[in-house]
Amino acid sequence: MNLAPLVQVDSLGRVFDVSRPWLERVTQRLARQYLVAATDVTFSIARRETFALVGESGSGKSTIARMIVGLIPPSAGTVVIDGISMSDRAQSASRQVRKRIQMVFQDPYASLDPRWRAADIIAEPIREFDLTRSRAATNARVNELLSLVGLDPVDGVKYPHEFSGGQRQRIAIARALASEPEFIVCDEPTSALDVSVQAQVLNLMRDLQDRLGLTYLLISHNLAVVRHMASRVGVMYLGRVVEIAPAKELFRNPRHPYTRMLLDAVPHLDQAQERQGSVEGEIPNPLDPPKGCPFHPRCCHANARCRTEPPAMMAAGSASVSCHAVEEGRI
Amino acid sequence: MSAGQGASPSLTPRLRWLSRLLDSDIAYSFWQSKLTVLAAVVALVIALGALLAPWIAPQNPFDLKTISLLNSHVPPAWQKGGDLQFLLGTDDQGRDVLSTILYGSRLSLAIGIMSVAFAAVLGIALGLIAGYVGGSVDALIMRAADVQLTFPAILIALLIDGTAHALFGQYRDESATIWVLVLSIGLSFWVQYARTVRGLTFVERNKDYVLAARLIGIRPGLILVRHILPNVIGPVLVIVTINLALAIILEATLSFLGVGLSPTQPSLGTMIRIGNNFLFAGEWWIAIFPGVTLAALALSVNLLGDWLRDALNPKLR
């Protein structure tokens, strides 16, 4: 059993150039504008584990996900999957590697080509990776996958718009499984689904993980879903990782002030009382982030150091936190 | 559920599709609008007439042996001096106007359809590339489109046509004229397709299903053709129908101006030009009948395009 992590992300970062077009810049004398979507992100994912990246809008979690699968090149840092560096184009673009990594997207209405039949959508990776020898074998495999995700194989001839949201997400999962991957990145897989449908899909994902030995990277803003699915959690704020901890630990004893605020803000079903902490402010403009620790404008524990110096990740028990106040023992 | 059946395409889905189409809301809106049905009938009649011209035309106006100058300037059959053999009269060469209309529509439709096809293929291809690749490629194609738009269609057609005449004048034969016409008309129209497709491609290229295909490693060219093209083709259909009407009129205009087809290979436009000379001499039928046919064809195709655009609108989500 290989104990090395399957996925290792080191100091991953991405900057987008969102400057106005050249002509506008010249005539209006504007400076170039850059959006720092992610900075200095480091974490690892063990085999057969579910690692969750949690954050609100602007946290950079989707950008990280897309860099890990290779859809966007990183501006800094490295991604190593099973010993293969993703920045090495020769290796990472090879079929062998690509077939082991797959992704499930958020929007079930945009992630399936509306003009293709469900069976063809699922068959596309099978054909691309030459996983079967004959058309009959491909059809058989497609039917097998449809059954695996709980759909009727005869529905393979239907088009996506003939399915409900939950069923479409199942088709997306079947497509992700078609290349027999080891590692699946799930970008908000259930956010667009109704609660009861979400339950079905989440249960399905867990079953599949047990049966097929999959490793998941789960991107979500829904902490309850993360609690249910993940074994380890990374919390992101404005492009930085602020805390990484085993799931149970994170929810029982959150260390970073943002994690605490986030957990506090989640509406609890069985409490109708007022919250303990107060939830302050909003996420700042990512084009003009605060200096130092990005959270300091909203943090009641911020001191002068927080305003100037970005904190580094350091261990705190079984967790890692990047917070001066935790480091200095103030909280 | 047995593993054997399921995803094999058979006759049934196609028949199912057809019956769904006939019963669909699009078909319903078609039958609802009397104007559209009328337009469709008119267009169909002219198209059929053009298609079947060699069989149903009383005379072949291109066969010089059957034409006799003695028959020239005969008025329509119901007028004094008319002849039942020439239902709509004859022109100055003795050609039967009805036959010439039938054969002429052939040319008009053929040139119209071919030039629209050329414009569509060129415009769609450039639009897809511009929309998908973006950056400087996109800028280049769009600037070319902008330049193209500053010239009126007729001017472009005249330029190309004139150039071809000048360059190849003495070597040119009859069929070459048709290709020059197709080229010039097509080049005037590609921009509209390119722009529309480019805009739609921008939207589609960021959608998750395209990302999923990229993730699998499908090459960009295949992604464009297999995934993006089918999804942007809808509005293009509407442009095609409206463009067809314009192309036919443009060809007629060019022929009328004398830079299109020659008089021995008359299209509707040529006939109008010829007939123009005799209009005030009182021989109105040489110009009017082709003119009415041209107008009816263009109008009906245009109306069909209008209906198609409205019908596809809510359905296209």
Next chain:
Amino acid sequence: MSAPVLSVRRLRVEFPRRHETLVAVNDISFDIARGEVLGVVGESGAGKSLTGNAVIGLLEPPGRIGGGEVLLTGERIDRLSPEAMRHIRGKRIGMVFQDPLTSLNPLYRIGRQLVETIEAHTEYKGAAARRRAIGLLAEVGLPAAEARIDNYPHQFSGGMRQRVVIALALAADPELVIADEPTTALDVSVQAQIIALLKRICRERGTAIMLITHDMGVIAEAADRVAVMYAGRIVEIGAVRDVIGRPLHPYSAGLMGSIPKLDSDLDRLVQISGSMPRLTSIPSGCAFHPRCPRIFEPCAKLRPDLAPSGQSHVACWLYNKVPTNAEAAP
């Protein structure tokens, strides 16, 4: 006990189509009292947004009200002319929709939009209206209201925009506010702030609020009573504590069970098989019967109506008395 602010009786919303008429909201009734927050919760397709639209008269054709009554403090408003309805909409009913980007006109400063509404529906004019607008913005928690009143909507963040929308809804001091998914497009931390704001408004002004959402957590925090909708009908209605803590209807129970919770450690979430039926194929009898784990004899044939059970009202044969002869409507 004062009369309810909003009273909906046997409301029916239908969509006439070529071959048939689809019923999207079927025979629902509920009341909202002064100062109360009623949550209307359901999954997509349940008809909750349509109910809200029907109440404020903003049903998109071909949708129309096919029956029933809507009463605002005792007066019928469902049969009014569009002109009269417009007056009611601004003055007596305020609306907060999901997407603050489209609720505000991007071309007008927010001050102008606020002042326009105030001048149209109250006696305040000119400078007095502007002062009132600033006061409203401060009330909804917009910092530096006096300075920011002349900003354009795009200069605000999502949460701030939603506060402006709430201010706009409150501008004419309405008796009822209808909020349709007011927090769905917002981040979790902002969502909490908006919920707290709505509750405070309700308490301080005594406004009745109809809170439409699919998010049970929002209901738990914000609402006093909740109506659970399924396939166009209300299946359970009662105090939030009761419906969430001890749901009676099998659908409500399934819904509560399928929500992942922060503090529990279940291995599998409760799953309701199947999905909400489409409008074209609503099952006979109780619409939930094909998916119900506790189905028994009358469920497929007879449709249950809301009947009291404990403190709540439930529409389920498990709790209602099954009629001996076929008196209930199929």
